Amino acid sequence: xxxxxxxxxxxxxxxxxxxxxxxxxxxxxxxxxxxxxxxxxxxxxxxxxxxxxxxxxxxxxxxxxxxxxxxxxxxxxxxxxxxxxxxxxxxxxxxxxxxxxxxxxxxxxxxxxxxxxxxxxxxxxxxxxxxxxxxxxxxxxxxxxxxxxxxxxxxxxxxxxxxxxxxxxxxxxxxxxxxxxxxxxxxxxxxxxxxxxxxxxxxxxxxxxxxxxxxxxxxxxxxxxxxxxxxxxxxxxxxxxxxxxxxxxxxxxxxxxxxxxxxxxxxxxxxxxxxxxxxxxxxxxxxxxxxxxxxxxxxxxxxxxxxxxxxxxxxxxxxxxxxxxxxxxxxxxxxxxxxxxxxxxxxxxxxxxxxxxxxxxx
Amino acid sequence: xxxxxxxxxxxxxxxxxxxxxxxxxxxxxxxxxxxxxxxxxxxxxxxxxxxxxxxxxxxxxxxxxxxxxxxxxxxxxxxxxxxxxxxxxxxxxxxxxxxxxxxxxxxxxxxxxxxxxxxxxxxxxxxxxxxxxxxxxxxxxxxxxxxxxxxxxxxxxxxxxxxxxxxxxxxxxxxxxxxxxxxxxxxxxxxxxxxxxxxxxxxxxxxxxxxxxxxxxxxxxxxxxxxxxxxxxxxxxxxxxxxxxxxxxxxxxxxxxxxxxxxxxxxxxxxxxxxxxxxxxxxxxxxxxxxxxxxxxxxxxxxxxxxxxxxxxxxxxxxxxxxxxxxxxxxxxxxxxxxxxxxxxxxxxxxxxxxxxxxxxx
DNA sequence: CGCCTCTCTGACAACGTTGCCAGGAGTTTA
DNA sequence: TAAACTCCTGGCAACGTTGTCAGAGAGGCG
Numbered sequence: 166x167x168x169x170x171x172x173x174x175x176x177x178x179x180x181x182x183x184x185x186x187x188x189x190x191x192x193x194x195x196x197x198x199x200x201x202x203x204x205x206x207x208x209x210x211x212x213x214x215x216x217x218x219x220x221x222x223x224x225x226x227x228x229x230x231x232x233x234x235x236x237x238x239x240x241x242x243x244x245x246x247x248x249x250x251x252x253x254x255x256x257x258x259x260x261x262x263x264x265x266x267x268x269x270x271x272x273x274x275x276x277x278x279x280x281x282x283x284x285x286x287x288x289x290x291x292x293x294x295x296x297x298x299x300x301x302x303x304x305x306x307x308x309x310x311x312x313x314x315x316x317x318x319x320x321x322x323x324x325x326x327x328x329x330x331x332x333x334x335x336x337x338x339x340x341x342x343x344x345x346x347x348x349x350x351x352x353x354x355x356x357x358x359x360x361x362x363x364x365x366x367x368x369x370x371x372x373x374x375x376x377x378x379x380x381x382x383x384x385x386x387x388x389x390x391x392x393x394x395x396x397x398x399x400x401x402x403x404x405x406x407x408x409x410x411x412x413x414x415x416x417x418x419x420x421x422x423x424x425x426x427x428x429x430x431x432x433x434x435x436x437x438x439x440x441x442x443x444x445x446x447x448x449x450x451x452x453x454x455x456x457x458x459x460x461x462x463x464x465x466x467x468x469x470x471x472x473x474x475x476x477x478x479x480x481x482x483x484x485x486x487x488x489x490x491x492x493x494x495x496x497x498x499x500x501x502x503x504x505x506x507x508x509x510x511x512x513x514x515x516x517x518x519x520x521x522x523x524x525x526x527x
Numbered sequence: 528x529x530x531x532x533x534x535x536x537x538x539x540x541x542x543x544x545x546x547x548x549x550x551x552x553x554x555x556x557x558x559x560x561x562x563x564x565x566x567x568x569x570x571x572x573x574x575x576x577x578x579x580x581x582x583x584x585x586x587x588x589x590x591x592x593x594x595x596x597x598x599x600x601x602x603x604x605x606x607x608x609x610x611x612x613x614x615x616x617x618x619x620x621x622x623x624x625x626x627x628x629x630x631x632x633x634x635x636x637x638x639x640x641x642x643x644x645x646x647x648x649x650x651x652x653x654x655x656x657x658x659x660x661x662x663x664x665x666x667x668x669x670x671x672x673x674x675x676x677x678x679x680x681x682x683x684x685x686x687x688x689x690x691x692x693x694x695x696x697x698x699x700x701x702x703x704x705x706x707x708x709x710x711x712x713x714x715x716x717x718x719x720x721x722x723x724x725x726x727x728x729x730x731x732x733x734x735x736x737x738x739x740x741x742x743x744x745x746x747x748x749x750x751x752x753x754x755x756x757x758x759x760x761x762x763x764x765x766x767x768x769x770x771x772x773x774x775x776x777x778x779x780x781x782x783x784x785x786x787x788x789x790x791x792x793x794x795x796x797x798x799x800x801x802x803x804x805x806x807x808x809x810x811x812x813x814x815x816x817x818x819x820x821x822x823x824x825x826x827x828x829x830x831x832x833x834x835x836x837x838x839x840x841x842x843x844x845x846x847x848x849x850x851x852x853x854x855x856x857x858x859x860x861x862x863x864x865x866x867x868x869x870x871x872x873x874x875x876x877x878x879x880x881x882x883x884x885x886x887x888x889x
Numbered sequence: 890c891g892c893c894t895c896t897c898t899g900a901c902a903a904c905g906t907t908g909c910c911a912g913g914a915g916t917t918t919a
Numbered sequence: 920t921a922a923a924c925t926c927c928t929g930g931c932a933a934c935g936t937t938g939t940c941a942g943a944g945a946g947g948c949g
Contacts, residue, residue, distance in 0.1 A: 192669075192691045194935055205899040210937060220897060235687035240667040241603040241613075242935035246904050251603075261648075262633035264626065264826075271624035274650055283664055286623075286648050288636055302645055305602040307554075325597035329554045445830055465825075468807055470832045556905055567929040572907060582927060604905035608934050 193234040202230035213238055244307070253283040254491060255303030257296055257313045260288045264463065265438075265480045266314070269336065272484030273312055280492050282309070293318030304331060310491045312484075315340050317379045332494040336487040338381040339504070346494070348487040348505045352382050352460075355476040355509030356389030359434050359458040362474070362511055364397045367520045368432040368456060372405040372423040374416060374444065375436030383408065386436045386460055405430055411439030417447055424453050431521035432456035438463040441473060458517040460509075467514055474517030477510045555596040564592035575600055606669070615645040616853060617665030619658055619675045622650045626825065627800075627842045628676070631698065634846030635674055642854050644671070655680030666693060672853045674846075677702050679741040694856040698849040700743040701866070708856070710849040710867045714744050714822075717838040717871030718751030721796050721820040724836070724873055726759045729882045730794040730818060734767040734785040736778060736806065737798030745770060748798045748822055767792055773801030779809055786815050793883035794818035800825040803835060820879040829876055836879030839872045 195209040202209065204223060211219050212227040213236075219227075230236070244251045256273050258266040270286055277284040285303050289296035293316045300323070303311060310332035313323075320340050327333050327345065335347040363371050373390045376383035387408065394401050407419035423430045433455050435441040441459030448454050448471075459466075462477035486505055557571045564571065566589060573581050574589040575598075581589075592598070606613045618635050620628040632648055639646040647665050651658035655678045662685070665673060672694035675685075682702050689695050689707065697709040725733050735752045738745035749770065756763050769781035785792045794817050797803040803821030810816050810833075821828075824839035848867055 196935080199899095206935095207899055207901095207937080208897085211898090214937085218897065223897080235691055237663065237666055237688075237691070239607070239669060239935055240664075241607050241669060242904090243937075244904095245601070245603050245607055245906090245934095246936045246938085248904065260633065261623065261636060262626075262629040264624075264629075267624040267626075267629040267632075270629075271622065271650060274623060283647070283668070284649065285645070287646065288633060301599065302602075304599050306645070307601060307603060326599075329597055329599070442827065442830070449830075463827075465804065465827045465831065468804070468811075468831050469827065470830065558905080561929095568905095569907080569929055569931095570927085573928090576907085580927060585927080601905055604934090605907070606934095607904095607936090608906045608908085610934065 192239070193236045194239070195236070197234055198227065198230045198236050201234060202226045251307045251309055252281055253285060253306065253308045254310045254312065254488075254495075255300065255306075255308040256284055256286040257289055257299050257303075257311065258286065259291050259314055259316075261286060262288075265461065265478075268480040269314075269484035269487075272481040273488040276485055276488035276492065280495075282492075289314070289316055291316055297322055300326070304329075309495050310334070312336055312487050312491055313340070314338060315381075317381070332491055334487045334491045334494070336483055344502045346487075346490050346503045346505075348483055348490065348507065350382070350478045350483065351506050351509050352385035353389035353392070355478070355511075356386035356434065356436070356460060357393040358389075358509065358511050359460060359476040359517075360390045360393035361397075362513070362517055363432045363434065363456060363458055364393065364399070366432075366456065366518060369397075369399050369521070370402075370405070370428055370430045370432075371399070372419075372430035372433040372455070373401075373407070373436065374419055374433055374440045375406070375408045376410050376440070378408045383436055390434055402428075408436075411437065411443050413443045413446065416440060416443040420444065420447055420451075424451075424455070429453065430455055432458070432517070435459040437461050438475070441475070445469065445471075445473070456517050456519050456521070458511075462512065471516045472514035474514045475512050477512050479507060479510075482507055554601070555598045556601070557598070559596055560589065560592045560598050563596060564588045613669045613671055614643055615647060615668065615670045616672045616674065616850075616857075617662065617668075617670040618646055618648040619651055619661050619665075619673065620648065621653050621676055621678075623648060624650075627823065627840075630842040631676075631846035631849075634843040635850040638847055638850035638854065642857075644854075651676070651678055653678055659684055662688070666691075671857050672696070674698055674849050674853055675702070676700060677743075679743070694853055696849045696853045696856070698845055706864045708849075708852050708865045708867075710845055710852065710869065712744070712840045712845065713868050713871050714747035715751035715754070717840070717873075718748035718796065718798070718822060719755040720751075720871065720873050721822060721838040721879075722752045722755035723759075724875070724879055725794045725796065725818060725820055726755065726761070728794070728818065728880060731759075731761050731883070732764075732767070732790055732792045732794075733761070734781075734792035734795040734817070735763075735769070735798065736781055736795055736802045737768070737770045738772050738802070740770045745798055752796055764790075770798075773799065773805050775805045775808065778802060778805040782806065782809055782813075786813075786817070791815065792817055794820070794879070797821040799823050800837070803837070807831065807833075807835070818879050818881050818883070820873075824874065833878045834876035836873070836875045836877065839874050841869060841872075844869055 195206055198209045199206045204227060208219060208223060209227055212224045254277055258270060260266055261270060274284050285308060287299040289299060296316045304326050312334050314337045315335055320343060323333055323343055333345040335345050339347040360371060373387060375387050378384055391401060404422045409415035409419060433444060435444055438459055438461040444457055457473060459473055459475045462475045466473040466475055557568055561568045561571045566585060570581060570585060571589055574586045616639055618632060620632060622628055623632060636646050647670060649661040651661060658678045666688050674696050676699045677697055682705060685695055685705055695707040697707050701709040722733060735749060737749050740746055753763060766784045771777035771781060795806060797806055800821055800823040806819055819835060821835055821837045824837045828835040828837055
């Protein structure tokens, strides 16, 4: 009782200079500001929030104290007190560093900003557990709404959040079984238009290199390819289709299979841009270079040795549309869940415009 | 009261049917859970937080009520109550959709995740006002720390936040005048090595296309270029240097100037990858194609018609290092602010390995 | 001078959670 | 049998803010 305690001085009434570097002094609260300005707590609140009904002289004193103490309103406390609205939304992406995701991210950010909302973003890394963890962390912070690029798993846990009043919009992939809005690309139609483009150049043996079939977009795009081939009367041989994702080794082996034998494919359609790039790298090592159309545009596709023909999605528009939809819901718009499908666009650049080589003489 | 409700059972005690879609029923609180489980509020808290000292049978009842009501702990309230630690950090980038930024973002995200922290991210769009707004929004949410890619403006407002205990780490650019850690690339050295590379190929008239000189990295890289040229005894003519940023029109005009006259440049060094790309696009429209070395790597640089030689930074490592530094500070590490400079790496790919064309006969 | 209105201000409760403490039931020890 | 101890449980205050309400003056009006 008589001895002075050893160790850091107590926070709060700490003697001056006790702030070594990093986490010293405690943040001043409105109470501190009130004391410094010689006014009541509520008056500080009023000034800080720009409410009317405070005499200018008083307000000045408060503002001076705010500036002097470096006061910043604690939004957690504010939001807790106010209840409902937290002016924040969450965004769950596959991977924030993926170009598709990051463009979508930026678009959502702009819309959120325009609505005065803070945006929380995270990467699920295509891992359902991680997606869930992120989503629930956002919900624990009481975001007003969520925009999710769903992984391939169950999403029943989202139902509870939705029931609790969190608006949810799915983007790029739907949330089957949940009454959530969804904004998707026209994956089937886009894939189909890519295949049609190759068919129009005279190709008949067209391979398809897609992503893992559990992924919604991969399945849809495969479907579009098959439809186009069927409508053109081209039977698809089983080794023409590979759904192994963009792994370079897998792509190499798949190309080996497609290009072997007496009826090698003369063109390939790629289900996503990473696969397109993997095929391009293979081009560098092979004599046989099938024509190529890729799904999903990518930067510099036009500056490559052979510029790449793509079926372009519009990630910015996807993100913007999803965010606008979310904010309309948050503004109170009721009604059945919407499904919005955005068009794709074929951009011919060269890699898909070559005719098939003539049949080799037997 | 007489009619049976249609649809899902009510959450909380809200009247059935008051939930059209979106923001209906209130979230249940621990109080609701306690009532449902027939226990005290504090017992719910204990169970939810996995504290010991609750009989298993009681805990089960609580867990059942939690599941049935869809309770999620309100982290805002929790953090408010607990004071200090919010287990969250903020990241302010130029633009989340920029490849450099988004890779850095992902790296920071991984470190934050490993430390159990939530990450808030936003784009300043290189606008000081917007950076400030974002930063203060993060501080209002009481992030434990901030990682900032600073814009070119004053940052005195950060001093107050730092004094209040928010740890700050600058990345990519320093925060002059603030006692904050910083993680930078070796911009001068990298730029210098790029220029040296061109000098070794025999180039003597080397142009420099940089970013706006107000940007720290742009100034540093220009300095590296000038040093290399000076050390090689090459006087830099004023029209060889253009600090207009990556705007395509500006790049075209700058190239016009550099390539005109009797002593056109035979090579250019680009201060960032967007400028490199702009130069590449110019290549497509010109007969004169100076050799090119770009600062900052970019995807597919190796697959272009002429693969591009670059001085590569490592955005992932920048982000990871900055985040690790931040979390060390949050863990209590004291000591003077550190300045960490990460090396760059020259990657020769072709565009910078051609010798200058012989002097044209007069 | 009394009454009313108007302006400005502050006290108080509450948001949902957790830390501290106390109390009751059951068991062991003196 | 009382005391001491353990185990489990709940009450209460407090985090920092805002909404509600009431009170203190000042000024106007009959």
